Amino acid sequence: MSTTTTNKDNIDPTSLARTLSHMNKDHATDLLHILIHFSPLALLQLPLDLEKPIRDLVRDLRGEDVDIRLIDMSLAEMKVQTRAKGSVQDANGKTPMITHMIPISPPMKSWGERRERLVAMTKEAREGLGLPAEGLPGATEEGKGKKGGNAGAVVDTYLVPRLFWDGAVGLSVAFFFACYTAVKGGYVEPGLWVWQFTQRWWPLGGAGGFRWLVNAMFWPVLAIHISEMIMFDRSRLAKNEKIPMGGLTWLKWMVSVFFEGYMAFRRYDDKMEELAKKKH
Structure with a gap:
C-alpha cells in the first residue's frame, strides 16, 4: 500500500522512509501499544474482541492483528493506519484502512530526537498498559539504577472523594x-x-x-x-x-x-x- 507523506517539517525523505520502514518491520506491536495508550478511543475502531478484559486484550495483542502501519511522522505527530473494524472489503477487493493521528507532546525540536522519543513513548505506553518494559533499549539499565519514586507503594483500597x-x-x-x-x-x-x-x-x-x-x-x-x-x-x-x-x-x-x-x-x-x- 503506497502512501504519500506530507513531510511538513522538511525532514530528509530518505531518513523518514528508513524510519517508517524500520518501525513497521520491527516495531509494529510497539506502534499498537503507543496508539492504544495515547489515543484510547482508537480501540473502538480496531477489529478486536472488546468483550475480553482490556488488560488481557492488550497483553495478547500484536501489531499484525490489526495490520498497523506508520505512514508518516513529523516533529509533532505520528500518522498510523490500521485495518477497519469488521475487515469488510471494498469494491476493489481491498480491506479498508482507518487513519489515526498520535500527538508527540511536547513536539520534537529536531528530527534527530526521533529514536529517543519513540523509545520514551513506547516505554510510557507499556507502563501505562501494565506491560513489561523488557526489550526497550536501555530499559534494563534504567530499571536497575532507578531509586525512589513510587516503587513498592500500592494503593489497595478505594479512597472517597475529598469534600470540596x-x-x-x-x-x-x-x-x-x-x-x-x-x-x-x-x-x-x-x-x-x-x-x-x-x-x-x-x-x-x-x-x-x-x-x-x-x-x-x-x-x-x-x-x-x-x-x-x-x-x-x-x-x-x-x-x-x-x-x-x-x-x-x-x-x-x-x-x-x-x-x-x-x-x-x-x-x-x-x-x-x-x-x-x-x-x-
Missing part, C-alpha cells in the same frame, strides 16, 4: 447527566416548571438554548469520561494486583473517575506518593 474539589467536580458532572435525563425525559417542555425556570434564568437562549446545549454536549462529554476511565485503568489499576478488574474496589474507582475525572487521578497519585514516602 473532588465532590464539586463529581456533583457538576452528575448534574449535567441529570439535565440530559430531564431533557430526554420530557421534563423541559413548555408549561412545566423546569421550562419556565430555564426560560427565565438560562442566559443562552432560554429553555430552547438550554435543551440544545445539553443535547450537543452529551456525546462529547460521555466520550471524554469513558476515555478517562480507560486511561485510569491502564495507567494505574492495571499495574495494581491489589485491585483486580471487576472487583468492588475497582468498580468504585471506575465510577469515581467517570464523574470526577482528573480529581480521582490526583487522589490516587497523592496516596501513592504518601505511601512511597513512608517506605523511604
Whole structure:
C-alpha cells in the first residue's frame, strides 16, 4: 500500500522512509501499544474482541492483528493506519484502512530526537498498559539504577472523594447527566416548571438554548469520561494486583473517575506518593 507523506517539517525523505520502514518491520506491536495508550478511543475502531478484559486484550495483542502501519511522522505527530473494524472489503477487493493521528507532546525540536522519543513513548505506553518494559533499549539499565519514586507503594483500597474539589467536580458532572435525563425525559417542555425556570434564568437562549446545549454536549462529554476511565485503568489499576478488574474496589474507582475525572487521578497519585514516602 503506497502512501504519500506530507513531510511538513522538511525532514530528509530518505531518513523518514528508513524510519517508517524500520518501525513497521520491527516495531509494529510497539506502534499498537503507543496508539492504544495515547489515543484510547482508537480501540473502538480496531477489529478486536472488546468483550475480553482490556488488560488481557492488550497483553495478547500484536501489531499484525490489526495490520498497523506508520505512514508518516513529523516533529509533532505520528500518522498510523490500521485495518477497519469488521475487515469488510471494498469494491476493489481491498480491506479498508482507518487513519489515526498520535500527538508527540511536547513536539520534537529536531528530527534527530526521533529514536529517543519513540523509545520514551513506547516505554510510557507499556507502563501505562501494565506491560513489561523488557526489550526497550536501555530499559534494563534504567530499571536497575532507578531509586525512589513510587516503587513498592500500592494503593489497595478505594479512597472517597475529598469534600470540596473532588465532590464539586463529581456533583457538576452528575448534574449535567441529570439535565440530559430531564431533557430526554420530557421534563423541559413548555408549561412545566423546569421550562419556565430555564426560560427565565438560562442566559443562552432560554429553555430552547438550554435543551440544545445539553443535547450537543452529551456525546462529547460521555466520550471524554469513558476515555478517562480507560486511561485510569491502564495507567494505574492495571499495574495494581491489589485491585483486580471487576472487583468492588475497582468498580468504585471506575465510577469515581467517570464523574470526577482528573480529581480521582490526583487522589490516587497523592496516596501513592504518601505511601512511597513512608517506605523511604
